[in-house]
Structures are given as C-alpha cells and as structure tokens.
Amino acid sequence: MKNLFQSRNYERLGSEGSEDDDTKTGENPGRARSNHPILGIVLTILNIGLLILHGALFAHASSSPKAARNQQLRDCSYFSPFFDRLEIPYATKQINASLANEDDSIWRKPPSADVDAAWDRVSKLGYHTVTSADVVALGKNPELTVRAPAHWGMGDDAHIVQLDVTHQIHCLNAIRKAMYPEYYPVRRVMKDVHPQHCLHVLLQNLMCDASVDVMTYNWMETQRNPFPDMSINKKCRDYEAVLKWHEEHLVPLTEKVYRPEGAREIHLTPKLRELLEAHEGDNPDDTVGDTGR
Ligand SMILES: *[C@@H]1O[C@H](CO)[C@@H](O)[C@H](O)[C@H]1NC(C)=O
DSSP: OHHHHHHHHHHHHHHHHHHHHHHHHHHOHHHHHHHOHHHHHHHHHHHHHHHHHHHHHHHHHHHOGGGGTTHHHHHTSOOOTHHHHOOOOEEEEEOOOOTTOTTOOGGGSOSOHHHHHHHHHHTOOEEEEEOHHHHHHTTOOTTTSOBOOGGGOSOSSOEEEOOHHHHHHHHHHHHHHHTOTTTSOOOTTHHHHHHHHHHHHHHHHHHHHOOOOOOEEEOOTTOSSOEEEOOOEEEEEOHHHHHHHHHHHOEETTSOOOOOTTOOOOOOOHHHHHHHHHHTTSOGGGGTTTTTO
C-alpha cells in the first residue's frame, strides 16, 4: 500500500520533470533550465519533502512492531486490547446451510445433554482483565468499571471484562432454549425479556457486520423457483483459536467479585428496577453475564 502510493508519486514527478528536461536538454541544456527556474526549485523541494516523508513512514513502521499484530482486523474494528494478546488467524470456511440438515449438525439438534455441552463450550462466559487506559480506549469510565479483587493477584489496575463473542453466542443459545420451553423451563418474568434482549443484540451485531458475501441460485429438480445456495464461502476468523485462548486465560464467573466500600454505582432506570425487583428471589446465576447489556 505504502510502496504503491509512493512509487506512483515518484513516477508522476519524475515523468513530468524528465520529459521537460530531456526534450529541451537535447537542444539546449542551458536554456531549458533557465526556462523553468521556479519549476526546478519546486520539484527539488517536493523531492526532498517526499524523501523525508518516506523516511518518517519507514521509521514509524519499523519502530512499532506490535502494530502489525492483527493489523487488518484492527483497521476495521473498534479498539480491543485482545488484538495485542492473541493471534487471530483467518480461514476460508463454507457455511453449512443445507435446508434438510444433510450435514447432521449438532447445532441444529433438539435438546439433549450432548447438545447442551456443545453450546456451553462455545458460549462459555468468563472474566478477563484490562487496564484503566484500555477502559478509556474502550470509551468507558474507569472510575465506574469493576476492578478485579486483590486476591486474584492482578494488581490494582485490572478491570474485569467479558469477551463479546461469548456473550453473542450465549444470547443465541438463549433464543434456542426459548424454542424448547418444556426442556428449558424459564421464570415467568424473564420468559420474553431475555430472548427479546438477545434478538435485539444479535440483530444489531449482524447489521454492524453488514456482510456483502454472495449467495448464488440453482435450478433444482421439482422446484419451480431458483433455489438459493446458502452454503457460501466466507473468510472467517478462526473461532477455535479465539476460544482456546479464552479458555486458557479466563477467570471463571464463579469467582465472586465483592463490592468494595464506597464503590461508585451507576443508577437503575425505573424499568430495569421494576424488572429486577420482579426477578428477585430467582437464581441470579441464570442471567449472570447478561445484566447491563
Ligand atoms: C461445516 O461443517 C464441517 C463438517 O462438520 C466443518 O468442518 C466446517 O467447519 C463447518 N463450517 C462452518 C462454517 O462451521
């Protein structure tokens, strides 16, 4: 990118300058120069300027090796301290989208212990920690974010955080469970509220991604209309790599985080107050990791 940009500039400057010079130097070198004294000076200054710019870009690129880690992901993402901490490989994957479940995927199966185990693995919630500077870069106020307890041994500048993708999949799982109310009985209050919250969150994430990947159509026997081929090829982040790092580094949600004396609190909205009061007495672990989103 950088080279392309620069070589084009050099080319343009060089060709303008040398064409003038070459034709005229052939006939009368002395006159050619005196014809464009100002142009010559301007070109020289431009050349020196480009040289300095080139040097500065080179120095910048070689002095910050960390900037290269996950650089392409950073370019199209909001700030995340995790880009520094793990390598996120890409892979081309084909979406398994057979309408009749020819691939017999576990993700489509009705509830069972195996299905629950599979979903729990890919949506495992857990704490990580980030610094105050990270919190600021995230657009949040470190005076208001919860710090890790001292006994975790992470120092006093460790704020607890959650990985977005695990919450997203957790949310999809909540919608899946709402499809099977007999297998997954829900408290009356949260029955609609939780899946509604999850639908809204996932919709916004899909729109945020605004995929312009492409589906083709086929003619299929017995079918009157063009049949969409939804098994498209996509360039994907390697979820297993992210999950592996997450599992190796997370602090389990079962670790209690107690509120210190004099901690600053955020205020309840009236609607949330009503919801949480109605919810009181239920097992809060069922929605842990979900409140406040
Ligand atoms: C589709 O299924 C195959 C076989 O189970 C699997 O290897 C592949 O990763 C799946 N594709 C996606 C996008 O999950």
